[in-house]
Amino acid sequence: MNKSHQTKRNPAESTKKSQIQLGESITVVIIIIILFVIGIAIYNTFKQEDWKNSNIQYGDLSVIALAKTITEFPELKCYTMVNEKINCFDYYKIHALNKSLNDPATRKDYYDYYSNHFKNSRITFVSIYPDGYEITIYDNNISATRTLQISIPIIIEKNTGINAKRNFGMIVVEGYLR
Amino acid sequence: MKLMSKDLNKKAAIEIQFNWIFVAIAGFVIFLFIIGIAVKNARDSEQKLSQDLISQIVASIKGKQQLSDAFTSIDIPKTNIQFSCDKDTDLAYIRIAQSQRQNLPVEIIFAPSSLDTDKLLLSTEDFSIPFTVTRFVYITSPETAFIVYYKAGGDLKAEAFFNALPSNITKVEATGSNLANKIASFKNFKIICFEECPTGKDYIQIIPNNPDIFSYGQINFHKGTSNKVTQYVTKASLLAAIYSDNKEYYECQMDRAFKQFEIKRKLQIERIELMEDDTDISYDCRILLIRPSTTLYALKDQKLIHNEDIYNIMRQFHDDNKDLELSSCPIIY
Numbered sequence: 235m236n237k238s239h240q241t242k243r244n245p246a247e248s249t250k251k252s253q254i255q256l257g258e259s260i261t262v263v264i265i266i267i268i269l270f271v272i273g274i275a276i277y278n279t280f281k282q283e284d285w286k287n288s289n290i291q292y293g294d295l296s297v298i299a300l301a302k303t304i305t306e307f308p309e310l311k312c313y314t315m316v317n318e319k320i321n322c323f324d325y326y327k328i329h330a331l332n333k334s335l336n337d338p339a340t341r342k343d344y345y346d347y348y349s350n351h352f353k354n355s356r357i358t359f360v361s362i363y364p365d366g367y368e369i370t371i372y373d374n375n376i377s378a379t380r381t382l383q384i385s386i387p388i389i390i391e392k393n394t395g396i397n398a399k400r401n402f403g404m405i406v407v408e409g410y411l412r
Numbered sequence: 413m414k415l416m417s418k419d420l421n422k423k424a425a426i427e428i429q430f431n432w433i434f435v436a437i438a439g440f441v442i443f444l445f446i447i448g449i450a451v452k453n454a455r456d457s458e459q460k461l462s463q464d465l466i467s468q469i470v471a472s473i474k475g476k477q478q479l480s481d482a483f484t485s486i487d488i489p490k491t492n493i494q495f496s497c498d499k500d501t502d503l504a505y506i507r508i509a510q511s512q513r514q515n516l517p518v519e520i521i522f523a524p525s526s527l528d529t530d531k532l533l534l535s536t537e538d539f540s541i542p543f544t545v546t547r548f549v550y551i552t553s554p555e556t557a558f559i560v561y562y563k564a565g566g567d568l569k570a571e572a573f574f575n576a577l578p579s580n581i582t583k584v585e586a587t588g589s590n591l592a593n594k595i596a597s598f599k600n601f602k603i604i605c606f607e608e609c610p611t612g613k614d615y616i617q618i619i620p621n622n623p624d625i626f627s628y629g630q631i632n633f634h635k636g637t638s639n640k641v642t643q644y645v646t647k648a649s650l651l652a653a654i655y656s657d658n659k660e661y662y663e664c665q666m667d668r669a670f671k672q673f674e675i676k677r678k679l680q681i682e683r684i685e686l687m688e689d690d691t692d693i694s695y696d697c698r699i700l701l702i703r704p705s706t707t708l709y710a711l712k713d714q715k716l717i718h719n720e721d722i723y724n725i726m727r728q729f730h731d732d733n734k735d736l737e738l739s740s741c742p743i744i745y
Contacts, residue, residue, distance in 0.1 A: 263438040308544035330683035350517035393742040
């Protein structure tokens with residue numbers, strides 16, 4: 235029955251049918267590829283968003299880590315002959331580091347070293363009371379986008395010998411997003 | 413006509429077969445594409461995991477570095493950690509298993525070149541000559557034993573050294589008679605000796621040039637038949653040599669430390685100059701500040717090889733600082 239039906243079929247019709255089948259297959263493959271491309275594009279958009287978020291998170295964490303580190307810098311802290319003073323920063327040390335990091339004659343050497351510590355940040359010492367002044371010792375202004383800002387209350391001590399003048403102030407650590 | 417119909421039939425059959433071949437090839441390509449994405453993702457996440465672990469370890473190390481004279485430990489998944497130092501570029505690196513190595517631009521870490529462990533034992537010591545330059549971080553694992561070899565009839569130097577070793581590491585005292593038994597208990601060990609050292613074993617010999625073993629002296633890395641001698645100055649530097657696997661790593665890290673010293677030395681000079689120009693400080697004090705300033709100039713470009721000079725200048729600087737304190741002047745460090 236089947237055999238007789240096959241022999242009776244028009245050959246031109248059969249060719250047309252296979253051509254249609256081939257066309258259908260190609261269409262299906264193209265549609266699948268298009269769907270894949272759209273899928274990858276959507277996945278990449280999400281990934282990029284994820285990457286942006288983790289970059290911001292990383293920037294924030296770096297600022298926190300830097301704020302923690304800077305309070306322990308021996309080149310900025312106050313010392314007695316036997317130990318270090320807690321939360322105290324030496325006035326002359328701050329000015330010496332500021333001068334070295336910003337003087338064109340010495341800047342390169344110091345900058346090469348301290349940029350490994352401070353990275354994309356701005357570090358400002360602010361004296362609030364009784365004297366009011368600000369010293370920005372480091373500013374790596376890579377872009378205008380700023381991330382977290384941390385302020386740590388400190389004491390800035392100007393030890394001139396018998397008398398030591400102490401100011402209340404803070405260190406302001408700000409991070410820049412690259 | 414009949415012939416033409418037969419030909420067309422054949423053509424149709426070929427086209428149907430081609431159709432199947434085309435679908436099979438396209439399916440296979442799509443399959444390969446999906447497998448490729450899956451493999452890449454798996455590799456990426458493995459690498460990300462290693463990088464995350466490295467970042468966590470580095471963050472922990474940096475956190476512990478804030479504390480001076482501290483002993484602590486970090487529990488990690490069992491892995492292989494490698495430390496390296498490039499003498500030509502002055503850069504140090506940390507690497508976990510096959511991950512990308514991470515640069516440690518300012519941290520000075522003394523550790524074996526390779527550690528297979530699930531626990532890192534950390535201790536810190538200020539490298540001060542005489543003002544604090546940086547904080548050395550020492551890393552080892554519980555599997556590595558530090559065997560301090562005592563000469564027969566008591567050894568005061570070995571005893572002093574044993575007591576100075578951090579309390580959180582595996583440390584063992586040994587003499588010529590019980591060394592073999594002590595060694596048998598450990599897979600990894602380092603023998604540290606002073607005047608007398610065991611024969612036929614690798615060891616690190618400390619040769620102090622001063623009754624105080626932590627002042628300055630020489631260190632001999634004895635391996636097989638070779639002896640590689642280097643210098644140390646201060647306790648931080650002595651411990652650094654003991655934690656290092658070899659002379660090259662130790663010297664590379666010490667070179668980095670001395671480069672940091674040069675920056676801090678210039679900063680100290682800058683600070684003294686600011687104080688000398690400040691009329692809020694008494695004239696007598698400003699005169700007294702000249703001496704430490706001169707001493708600091710004498711410390712210019714010092715290297716480990718000048719350990720005796722460094723030690724003497726350090727003492728001079730310490731005396732200068734004491735004079736300032738006794739005269740009620742601001743101290744230098």
